[in-house]
Amino acid sequence: MSSRCCLLALLIAGATLFSAAPASDSPGSFLDIGERMESFDCAPVVSEGGQAWVAFLALTRIDSYRELGADGEEGENAADHAEPVEAEGADTATVDDTAETLASPDEVQPEAVAETGRSEAVELKLVRPSLMPRRNLPLDFLLGGKHYQLRRDKDDEICLISADGTRLGSQAIVRARRIYLAEDTLHKLGIRLSYAPATSNFRLVGGLVSLRYDEGKKTLVCSTLLPTRAYAERVANDTFRVVFASGFVGKSEERQVDSLGNTRLTMSNLPGDRVELRFVQEEATGYKLYAEPKPETFFKLHLANHFSLVEYRETASGEISVDVEFSRATEVKTMFLTSPPRLVLDFEGTIYDEATKRIPVDIGRVREIRVGQFQSQPPTVRVVVETKQRLNYRILKEGAGERYFIQFYRGELRGGAVLLDPGHGGSDTGAIGVSGAYEKSITIAIAKSVASKLKRMGYRVYFTRSDDRFISLGERADYANRLLPAIFVSIHANWLDNAEFSGVMTFHFPGSVPGQTLAAMIQRHTVNTTGAVDRGVRTANFFVLRETMVPAVLIETGFISNAAEELKLRDPIYQSRVAQGIADGINEYFRTVGGFF
Numbered sequence: 001m002s003s004r005c006c007l008l009a010l011l012i013a014g015a016t017l018f019s020a021a022p023a024s025d026s027p028g029s030f031l032d033i034g035e036r037m038e039s040f041d042c043a044p045v046v047s048e049g050g051q052a053w054v055a056f057l058a059l060t061r062i063d064s065y066r067e068l069g070a071d072g073e074e075g076e077n078a079a080d081h082a083e084p085v086e087a088e089g090a091d092t093a094t095v096d097d098t099a100e101t102l103a104s105p106d107e108v109q110p111e112a113v114a115e116t117g118r119s120e121a122v123e124l125k126l127v128r129p130s131l132m133p134r135r136n137l138p139l140d141f142l143l144g145g146k147h148y149q150l151r152r153d154k155d156d157e158i159c160l161i162s163a164d165g166t167r168l169g170s171q172a173i174v175r176a177r178r179i180y181l182a183e184d185t186l187h188k189l190g191i192r193l194s195y196a197p198a199t200s201n202f203r204l205v206g207g208l209v210s211l212r213y214d215e216g217k218k219t220l221v222c223s224t225l226l227p228t229r230a231y232a233e234r235v236a237n238d239t240f241r242v243v244f245a246s247g248f249v250g251k252s253e254e255r256q257v258d259s260l261g262n263t264r265l266t267m268s269n270l271p272g273d274r275v276e277l278r279f280v281q282e283e284a285t286g287y288k289l290y291a292e293p294k295p296e297t298f299f300k301l302h303l304a305n306h307f308s309l310v311e312y313r314e315t316a317s318g319e320i321s322v323d324v325e326f327s328r329a330t331e332v333k334t335m336f337l338t339s340p341p342r343l344v345l346d347f348e349g350t351i352y353d354e355a356t357k358r359i360p361v362d363i364g365r366v367r368e369i370r371v372g373q374f375q376s377q378p379p380t381v382r383v384v385v386e387t388k389q390r391l392n393y394r395i396l397k398e399g400a401g402e403r404y405f406i407q408f409y410r411g412e413l414r415g416g417a418v419l420l421d422p423g424h425g426g427s428d429t430g431a432i433g434v435s436g437a438y439e440k441s442i443t444i445a446i447a448k449s450v451a452s453k454l455k456r457m458g459y460r461v462y463f464t465r466s467d468d469r470f471i472s473l474g475e476r477a478d479y480a481n482r483l484l485p486a487i488f489v490s491i492h493a494n495w496l497d498n499a500e501f502s503g504v505m506t507f508h509f510p511g512s513v514p515g516q517t518l519a520a521m522i523q524r525h526t527v528n529t530t531g532a533v534d535r536g537v538r539t540a541n542f543f544v545l546r547e548t549m550v551p552a553v554l555i556e557t558g559f560i561s562n563a564a565e566e567l568k569l570r571d572p573i574y575q576s577r578v579a580q581g582i583a584d585g586i587n588e589y590f591r592t593v594g595g596f597f
């Protein structure tokens with residue numbers, strides 16, 4: 001069966017909020033240099049008249065561009081030669097009558113551009129005709145949100161003018177359809193030329209131009225003059241940093257951001273023309289970095305735990321999966337409510353950037369997903385999945401809870417139905433205690449006692465076996481998956497070589513949120529009613545936990561390898577205490593998590 005897939009581009013797409021903002025005063029008539037500069041990692045440089053000139057713009061496919069020849073005379077109209085430029089060999093394809101200039105011995109790195117795949121990609125971008133400057137100078141452009149103009153002065157030299165009319169640069173020169181700016185002119189634009197001995201390349205490095213903190217969204221927005229890459233990493237418990245692969249700040253600076261768990265923010269230059277933002281926090285908040293896709297000059301750093309709905313989809317087996325993600329691990333609380341039937345998930349300590357959203361889904365028996373900031377103190381994101389009827393579901397988490405998968409099955413959840421699974425049976429005795437007790441006999445005795453207590457509380461109880469017979473693990477899981485009870489509880493007794501060892505432990509499948517909740521409740525109540533040693537809640541890849549689709553746990557009620565505990569486990573009064581703990585745990589689960597219809 002093919003799966004329908006509905007992708008929601010949320011946070012990542014959200015980054016485009018920032019795009020093109022500076023162009024408001026004259027849309028369409030400016031080049032945005034951020035996207036158009038020829039190359040950052042590998043800038044062609046020529047040396048002429050005693051100074052270095054750095055390629056700043058490639059002027060491929062300009063219809064009526066007139067270049068200034070080396071002798072000061074106007075050269076031919078480049079349009080006479082204009083050819084569509086192919087991606088490969090773009091550098092040589094653009095060389096026409098000014099090729100001599102490029103090939104001059106003064107040139108520092110003539111081959112560099114052609115050799116670099118990245119530069120070719122940039123050059124390919126430059127041949128989109130609609131984006132080319134079509135006219136002769138003057139040429140208006142934007143850089144870092146500021147307006148500049150390249151134009152010829154009365155001496156016919158190309159000069160760089162800022163928005164207020166100040167002449168910034170000495171001159172620019174045009175060679176082989178590139179505009180080269182003098183190095184000191186670049187400085188005035190906030191750009192440095194950096195030489196990397198390792199690759200023998202020159203590259204352009206742009207300054208960090210702004211840093212703005214949005215208190216409501218707990219988001220720091222950084223912008224850089226030139227596109228770059230950045231990453232975030234934790235370097236100590238209370239410290240993380242963002243490193244920009246290329247950039248600089250004028251001077252190192254320290255700021256205090258009190259609202260963010262007393263965060264101290266330090267900006268500094270790193271070797272290799274990189275910038276570091278270092279965050280030292282009294283109370284760690286977590287973080288996540290997003291870059292605007294293109295050009296990468298805007299970065300958003302989420303300093304709180306931000307929620308994002310990644311996608312919802314119908315899986316190949318017909319289940320509906322709703323995938324959500326956080327910038328750091330979080331816990332979830334769930335409730336299944338009726339009229340209309342809906343699963344409610346609360347993620348405490350998390351922030352949703354957008355207004356409350358209703359997403360009509362209408363796949364399978366899922367009708368709608370609603371996402372919103374349920375409350376602000378403590379910040380809690382609530383996700384509601386409304387279904388057409390009571391559905392069976394499970395919640396899996398990835399890692400420590402950075403990502404959750406909320407999965408709905410085709411079958412309908414049997415409200416208040418508990419499937420008890422007494423371990424072993426028939427030819428399979430299970431463990432045999434030090435004085436000869438069979439595990440299979442203890443497990444069924446406890447299971448029957450749990451059943452009578454649960455029935456008195458109003459639950460519907462089912463057994464995988466109700467007498468002494470052998471059933472395979474596969475049959476147990478199959479029965480659970482056909483019956484679809486609200487929960488599956490497997491009951492066992494333990495055996496260990498160490499005869500001193502005793503106590504109760506409860507297992508759930510790793511990542512199963514309802515399983516973990518149920519296991520914790522059963523464990524706590526059983527330790528209470530029996531006074532046994534608390535061996536805790538654990539995860540295990542047991543067959544019956546892994547293969548059952550419903551929330552499932554397995555309780556080890558005690559160690560029959562321990563003589564004293566074996567004696568207790570054979571005693572109907574003690575069995576009844578164990579059963580009371582299990583039933584109380586189940587009852588607490590239904591009352592807090594839901595599922596009792």
Ligand SMILES: [Zn+2]
Pocket residue numbers: 423424430431439492493
């Ligand atoms: Zn067992």
